[in-house]
Each structure stands twice: as C-alpha cells, then as structure tokens.
Amino acid sequence: MKRAWSLRKVSTEAQLLLVGIPVLIWTMIPVYHLFLFAISPRDKATSGRLWPENPTLQNFEFVFGQKHFYLNHFWLQLGNSLMIAIATGLITLFIATTAAFAISRLKVRGGRTVMNLALFTYFIPAAFLAVPMYKTMATYGLLNNRWSLILAMVTIASPYCIWVLKQASDKLPWELDEAARIDGATPLQLFRLVYVPLMVPSLVAVGTYALLLAWNEYLYGFLLLSKETDLPLAVALGNFLSADDSPWELLMATGFIYALPPAAIYYAFKRYMVSGLTAGAAKG
Amino acid sequence: MASVSFDNIEKNFGKVKVIHGISFDIADGEFVVLVGPSGCGKSTLLRMLAGLEEISGGDISIDGKVINDLDSKDRDIAMVFQSYALYPHMTVGQNMAFSLKLRKADKALTDERVGKAAKILNLNALLDRYPRELSGGQRQRVAMGRAIVRDPKVFLFDEPLSNLDAKLRVAMRAEIKSLHQRLKTTTVYVTHDQIEAMTMADRIVVMHDGIVEQIGTPLELFDHPCNLFVAQFIGSPAMNVFEGTLRRDGARMWVDADGQQWPVPASTSGKDGQAVHYGIRPGNMLMLEPGVGISAKVEVIEPTGAETEIIVKVGETRFTLVLHGRTDARPDQSVGLQIDVDMVHLFDRADGKRLS
Amino acid sequence: MAEAVAVLPGKRPPVSTWETWGRIMVVPYLAVFVLLVLYPVGYGLWLARDPQSYRQLFDDPVFFRTAINTLVFVVVAVNLKIAVALGLSGFFMQTRWWIKIIAMLFILPWAVPSIPTILSVRFMLNPEWGVINTLIFKLTLKDGPNWLNNPTLALSLSMVMHIWKSLPFWTLILLAGRMSIPTDQYEAASVDGATRWQKFRFITWPSMKGLYLTSTLLSMIFTLGDFNSVYLLTGGGPADLTHVLATLGIRYLRLDQIELAMASIVVALPFMLPLVFFMMKRLSK
Secondary structure, X not given: OOOOOOHHHHHHHHHHHXXXXXXXXXXXXXXXXXXXXXXXXXXXXXXXXOOOOOOOOHHHHHHHOOOOHHHOOHHHHHHHHHHHHHHHXXXXXXXXXXXXXXXXXXXXXXXXXXXXXXXXXHOOOHHHHHHHHHHHHHHOOXXXXXXXXXXXXXXXXXXXXXXXXXXXXXXXXXHHHHHHHHHOOOHHHHHHHHHHHHHHHHHXXXXXXXXXXXXXXXXXXXXXXXXXXXXXXXXXXXXXXXXXXXXXXXXXXXXXXXHHHHHHXXXXXXXHHHHHHHHHHOOO | OOOEEEEXXXXXXXXXXXEEEEEEEEOOOXXXXXXXXXXXXXXXXXXXXXXXXXXXXXXXXXXXXXXXXXXXXXXXXXXXXXXXXXXXXXXXXXXXXXXXXXXXXXXXXXXXXXXXXXXXXXXXXXXXXXXXXXXXXXXXXXXXXXXXXXXXXXXXXXXXXXXXXXXXXXXXXXXXXXXXXXXXXXXXXXXXXXXXHHHHXXXXXXXXXXXXXXXXXXXXXXXXXOEHHHHHHOXXXXXXXXXXXXXXXXXXEEEEEOOEEEEOOOOOOOOOOOEEEEEEOHHHEEEEOOOOOEEEEEEEEEEOOOEEEEEEXXXXXXXXXXXXXXXXXXXXXXXXXXXXXXXXXXXEOOOOXXXX | OOOOOOOOOOOOOOOOHHXXXXXXXXXXXXXXXXXXXXXXXXXXXXXXXXXHHHHHHHHOHHHHHHHHHHXXXXXXXXXXXXXXXXXXXXXXXXXXXXXXXXXXXXXXXXXXXXXXXXXXXXXXXXXXXOHHHHHHHHHHOOOOOOHHHOHHHHHHHHHHHHHHHHHHHHHHHHHHHHHOOOHHHHHHHHHHOOOHHHHHHHHHHHHHHHHHHHHHHHHHHHHHOOOHHHHHHHOOXXXXXXXXXXXXXXXXXXXXXXXXXXXXXXXXXXXXXXXXHHHHHHHOO
C-alpha cells in the first residue's frame, strides 16, 4: 500500500521550500519596502515594522494633488512618460514590422546585411551610446525636445524588435505568400491583409517591449531633457535625490505609482511577452 | 481555358542544372499530369509555370503568349498547394473570396462566384468556419474552391493529395476528375504517385532527372513504355524486369535467361546476342500446371480479396503475378508460367530503349 | 519569340515590384540607423581621436579604479547570476501550485522599472533611518555599517541590485532552454537508475551548454551597460570609488570633459568587440 507521504516525498518538498522561500523573500523585499513606504505616514516609514501602524493613503493624495514642490508637475510628467512610451512603441513597431517583412518575406537584396547591422546595434550597450547621442541630438537641434528621447528610444529598441519579428516571420509558411501572389496580391496587400494579421501576437510582444523600454528609461531622459515640464516621471523621481530633505515617502509613493503600469502590462501580456521574447533569445 | 506550351525550358539552381531543355504542349482543356520520382523536376516545372521560380532558359506560353516576364498574378492561373496554403486568419468564405477582394470586385460578383464554387464543392455549410476547424479533405476542397473562384485559364495542382490518408485520396481523386469534366479548364497536375496519374490524366508526362522520358495517354504509357524507366515506373504492382540475352536463329527469336527460353514478340528488333532487359507485367502471365511455359516455384501467396498476388521464383529471380479471383496453389509448388507474348517488353540493356 | 529585346530571353526585368517594395520598407530602419547610430558612433569616435585624451585618461586614478570595478562587476556578477539562473530554472520546472505563484512574483524585478526599486533599496540602506540598520540595532544594540560609504560594500551592493533586476530574465531564458529538452530522455535515465546529479550532468548540461555560454556572454554585454544599478545606488561614490564604465562617461560629461568620456568607451572596445562578434556569429544563423 502506498503512503501518501513517503519520507522521500517530504524531503523533496522540504528541499523545494528551502529554495522557494528565500527566492520569494529576495524577490519581494525591495518591492514590498517600496509599498510599505508609500502607505506609511512621514515619520513612521522607517520604523522597521512589517506593516505600518497607521497605513495611510495620504501620500498618494499628496502626489495626485501635486502638493509638494517636487511634485509640482506630477501629472504633466506622468503624461510625458506616457506619451514618450506610446510614441516609442508605435514608431518602433512600424519600423520593425516593415523591416522584418522586407527581410523575411520579400527577401530584399541586402536583407541579411541589414539584419546584421541591427544585431550589431543591439549589442552596443545603450549607456555607451548615450554621450554621443546627446551630442548628436544637440547637432540636430532636438535637445530639450521630447522627440529626442522618443527617437533615441526607438533607436535602442528597434534592433531587438526587428530580430524577434524576423524570427517569428520565418516561421510563417512560404506557401501563404505564394498563394497570395497567385491570388493577385501586391506587396502592400500581402503586408496588410496576410502578414500583419498573422503576426499580431508577435507585434503585441514587440510593441509592448518598446513601450516599456521607453517608460523605464532613466539615463537618456536625464541627459536629453532638462526642463521640468518636459521630464518623464523617471527622471523627475531621480531629481528627488538631489536634496537632503526630500519627502522620501512621497518619492516612494510616486515611485509606486510609476511602477504599476509596467507591472500591470507584464501580467496582462505575460503570454505574449514570454513566448515572443524568449523564443528569439533561446536560439543560442 | 487555354493551351500551354513549354519551349526548351531550362532551370539552374546556381551552377546545378536541374531541368535540361524540356518541350511539350498542352491542349486547351486537357488534364495533364507531370509524374516522376522525387527530384525529377516536376514541381520546379510547375512553379516556373506559376511564376514562383525564375525561368533560366526557354519560354513558357499560355494561349500562345509568352509569359516569362509576367508576374504570377498577371498569368491568369490558379494553384492548389500540397499544404493547401489557406489563410488561417480568414474564414472559408473569405479565403475563397480573397482574390476578388484584392481586385476590389463588387460584392455581388464575389458572392456569386463564391456561391457557385461552394455549391460545386459542397462547401456551403463551412463558409463561416476557419481552416483550423476543418479536416484535411475539407481544407483541400476549400483550396480548390479558392482556385475555382479565380476562373483562371489554367489550374495548377502541386501534389495536392499527398497529405491525405489513402481512403480520402481515392475519394478526392474522383472529385478532382469530375471537377475537370465539369469545368473543362486546362489542368496541370503534379504528383509522384503513378496511380493518381493513371486514373486522372488525359495525358501523362513522365519526368526523370530533369528530362521528359515519355508523354502519352495512360494506356499508351502502360502498353507501350518507350524505355525501361517508364516501364518500371508506370503500373502497380511494377512490371517484372530481368536481364537476359536476345537470341535469333533464322526466323525464331527468344531470350535466354535463368536457364530458360523466354518468348518475344515478332516485332522485336535487335541482334543475336544483344543484352536486353525483359519485361512482363504481373497481369500478363498465367499460372498453369508445371511443364507448360516457364518453370517456376511458388514462394508467397498474397490474397487481397478480389485478386491474388503470387510471388514465384524462376531460378534466382522473383516474379509477381496478379490473378483474378482465388487460387489453390501452395507455397513451394512447382508451376508453369504462360507468358502473353504480345505483352512482352524488351529493352536494350545499354540505353534502356524499347526494342519490341 | 519576341524580337529585339534588350533583356536576355527567359530573364525577368532587373528590379521587380517586390524587390522595390522590399527596399522601400527597409528605408525607415536604415534612416534610423544612419542618423541615430552611424552618426553618433562616428561622432563619438571622432571625439576620441586625440591621443592626449588617452594620456589624460590613464593618468586619472578614477579611470583606473573604474576599470577594475567594471572588471570585477562584470566577471563576478554575471557568472554568479547565470549560475543561479541555471539552478533556479531547474527549480521553476517543478510543477507545484505554489511554485507557479512564486514564478509569477519572480518576474516583478524585471517588469518593474528600476528607479523606484533601486531607490527603495537605497533607503533601506540609509545608515540612520534605513530599515536594515534599524533592525540591526534592534537585534544587536549596535550600529550597522554605513553601507554606501564603504566602497567595497557599495560596489557589492550595486552588483546585488544588478543581479536582483536581471536574474528573472536569464532564469526565463534558461528555463525555456530546459523545457526544450525532451522528457523521455529523463525517463529513460530514471529507468537506467540515474541520480539527480547524473541526470543533470549527462542530459541537462550537454543540452544547455550552448545556451549557458551564449547567455553568459550576452549578459556580460548587457552588464557593461548597466548604468542605473550603480548610479542610482551610489552615484559613483563615495569619492568616485564605485564608478563603472557606464557611469564614468556621464561623470566626464558633467566635468565638461567629453573627449575623456569617449576615450574611456573606446578603451573598452577591444574587450567588447570580440564578444559582440562572437555573439553575432552565434545568433545570426
């Protein structure tokens, strides 16, 4: 007769828990601390308690009401982050989709070279490109214009997106293109009526990736924009640090708000994101 | 409907020449099957006709007009692919209407054409379904429906039945054939299955290693294969072929092989002592009592219900016979094979060409 | 046959509609590439052309320190991280309901933007009122260290931060690699009497070797570019002792020494480019 709890089973579960619980704690500490700070009143945030004595939403009130010097332009800055992220997502999507279609389906001459150029760009750490990019935007007269950040983000996000889309495109059966050509499709019709509808899951993954990349960006925003009303929220948050007497709990509350959309999007599109993005990378 | 003409067609993939100067004509309304083993170039030839492959040399014409430089969509052809190539994100109806949608045809025309095709192929109940919800046979019919809606000059089929199971294949063969009889559109059909070729074609083009071995009606190819390859390719079970030596003695002619004398038809050309291949189909032999005709020994008996396949041995060579009905022969039994002399095929061993 | 045609019989006109549209459709990306990659890179290299910059660079003790920090950071953090990711990928393969929940939460560091979380950790480390030192005091009645004022501790904490942020991504990658190993190999090994370690050594590792190497190298490239983990935690301090290559450029920019900024990056190229070419060869198959 088989026992439900054999010694081996218990020890396996114990070993797994021995890994799982530390992993959980390790993962959650910074996030939980952020949350804790955000819902604690000013002086109590640092008490070291696991749950605040008087949890409050007051901090959020302050943030939403822009009731502090550093938060003067909160809504504007939130809007900037949103606008920059969405613009980056859409433009990158356009650039990457057309390029991937041309390389993978139309088999344009030199497509392989373009793909390699993109791949090469992907491997340049963005931080290394930041200083030259700053000077370049100055040359183009785009400093202190939000478009400089958008274009910079598009540049950084495009290579990976093109690569992912090309991998996904290559999986579409060739006969679909052939059948469409025989049916009378022009290249544009093939793109619009056959290619794009079939690529939707990958397009969602890639667009979301570019969007989140722009939303999460700090360095480029910090370099390229200086007017407070132009700043995305990420950079505004960083500016809190410069003073000694900053309202830390407000900073954390703002940070928490800022962190919510990406977390929400990741969880909503988890399926697309994981399969779409790791499929390309796991090829190695 | 239109005639199709291949004039000295050549195809190179890089430095490798895969099609060596093929020429033949297809008459208006004909159902021509390109058949041959894998790699013979039949699909490549079809794709050149479709505009999916570049033509390295020669001209292809439809209705007398050279189409080499025309894009696929301007050739007025429709193609049914081996993997059906249905658009997964469109319904059956949308799949069939797609070509008209591309030309911005009005709704009335589209509905009429799609309706007609759906009726012919019995697809009316499936118009709102998606390809992933359909069985293999249904998908194949949708692919054909899509081609019919085009109302093209030529239908092209690229091994459309290869992905179907045996029973379905038989049913679809009949459907395609009856479709052709109804629509009378010129059809070029590619397959590696010679049974499909035999049952459906008006004429068959047997291809091998990039050249045409023989063109003819199914029965012509069956009864008068012009070389060894065609003789062995067409017909199932395959023709029995073995090596022998042609002998002449005055007016008498026979072939020496396996220590026995084999009859040859009177029309045989060839010299005394010529090395030959002797071919006789399984259905052209009778099994009689020993002592009559060629001596043989029964090895295996395979009854298939209406017929019986018997494998006999003459010396070291195995022969397959097909008999109608049943037999009471036993393995290891000695028998005599009576050969239908008029149906003997002799081929020169050096070049494979027909001698009789 | 057609008469007097300039094109060889049987050949198509030189550029078909399809090829034309193909070219049109790569133009957007090519424009981005030329204007926003080629030009900046060229400009950067041009800014770094003065040999004097390099002399200045090598005379700067900050640069030296930075180079060492970067080396330590990349080598230690990456190898640690990928090794842990390999282990965790095995953990997350197990099918338990509670492991699935942990997996869902495990993605958070990757999903959430780094500014709030790094700042959150920074506050935890505050020597006066940060949670960590508060707890240390409660437990030991002694003051905890000034974490970010000690260069070794500060750099290590930056590495920890970096690992915290990027571990989920690599775990996912290695997990995907693990899942592609057919389970019947393991079943056959079980029947043959293999232990867990033997299964890892003879089935898992051979299949994962390539991915492990690729991940390590790719991660090194990414880690070289991690600006946030250092800048937001330590700011490069104390006294410019925890700079890495990624933050050094900004420091020089701030000091109006842009040529030095570019020179410091150029110096890193001989180490980076072989990595990049190797990665490209592996991935552009």
